[in-house]
Amino acid sequence: MRIVAIADLHYDEQTRPRVEAIAGAVCGAEADVLVLAGDCAADGPERFSEVLGLLADFPGPRLMVPGNHDLWQHDSRLDTRRLYDEVIPAMAAAHGFHCLDREPFVLGDTAFVGCMGWYDYSFHQREAPLPGMTVTPVGVERGEGGRMAFHAVPGAREGAWEELRPEDYSAHGLIWQTDGPPHVAVWNDTVHVDWGRSDPAMAEHFAGRLREHLAAASGEARRIVGVTHFVPFAELADYHHDDPTRAFARAYLGSPLLGEALLEGAGVELVIYGHRHRQEVREVRGLVAADAGVADQDAGPLLLTLPD
Ligand SMILES: [Fe+2]
Incomplete structure (x- = not known):
């Protein structure tokens, strides 16, 4: 079975020519199934x-999970849950895609099981990006007209980077000062996505959903x-990142709960x-883990072959 996989197209007017070229390569890849x-x-x-x-010309089954950017909203009526539960699956169905967040998909002897997942700050960078660096967590909210509004985090004080705890990332912002003016790093999901629950609660929710899907697919x-x-x-x-902004973003990469669910699922x-x-x-804990990202300019669709 040949799988063609892509992620992180980040399509907009600027990236349109490249995305169109990648879509053409996907459709001509002679793969049995497409995974987004x-x-x-x-x-x-x-x-x-x-x-x-x-991607409409891809001839085989087309499977997808959304990413955080697919859920971004710019207006003031944030209803992320409805977007995720209804709008995205309906758009997928209208284009002939199967949304794995809804249910698994079986192709021959292989079940495709998935969901988007979320982050819980577990992967935050422990080591300081710059030696001796001190930082202060800062709260970021959606203000007037969807703009960012900053506020102090109760109890948060300036301290060494190494002292940042996972929960310090829940405010989604960080301020630091080196020689010049202060710098601020912001995790932008905070102004474009609103689940109405904390990030760790959502990471747990999605890992639970993945477990349910794996249980449903076992035996299939x-x-x-x-x-x-x-x-x-x-x-x-x-x-390790030396750039504080990129080091900050590591907290928002994912959650080990997703991996635990996958390892518990028989046959993954x-x-x-x-x-x-x-x-x-690469191989991780007995599984093959494939990052299908095409955000790097020289990356194209990933072709994966499973033995028959
Ligand atoms: Fe993402």
Whole structure:
């Protein structure tokens, strides 16, 4: 079985020529099944729908999970849950895609089981990006007209980077000062996505959903291919960043709960994911983990072959 996989297209006017070229390569890849591992769009569901349209000529089953960027909203009526539960699956169905967040898909002796996942700050970078660096967590909210509004976090004080705890990332912002003016890093999902629950609660929710899907698929197929948008294993998030903004973003890479669910699922041989913007295929804890990201300019669709 030949799988063609992509993630992190981040489609907008700027990336259109490249996305069209990648879509052409996907459709001509002579694969048996297409897997989209999220972040088709740069900034919201309208773009998401356009990308699915570009992939309409792929001749086999087309499977997808959304990414965080596919859920972004710019207006003041944030209803992320409705977008995720209704709008995205309906758009997928309208373009002939199967949304794995709804239910697994069985193709021959292989079940494709997945969901987007979320992050719980577990993968945050422990080591300071700059030696001796001190930082202060800052709260970020959606203000007037969808703009960012900053506020102090009760009890938060300036301290060494190494003292940041996972919960310090729940405010979604960080301030630090070196020689010049202060810098601020913001995790932008905070102004474009609103689940009405904490990030760790959502990471747990999605891991539970993945477990349910794995249980439903067991017995339906000889082997299972997992699909997530967010990173499922700590080993896949353990690179060090010297740039404070990128180091800050590590907290939002994914959740080990996704990996635990996959390891508990009998017959999972491969997991396809994205979000990191680093295409890579490697073995992790007895599974093959494939980052299908095409955000790097020289990355193209990932072709994976499962033995018959
Ligand atoms: Fe993402």
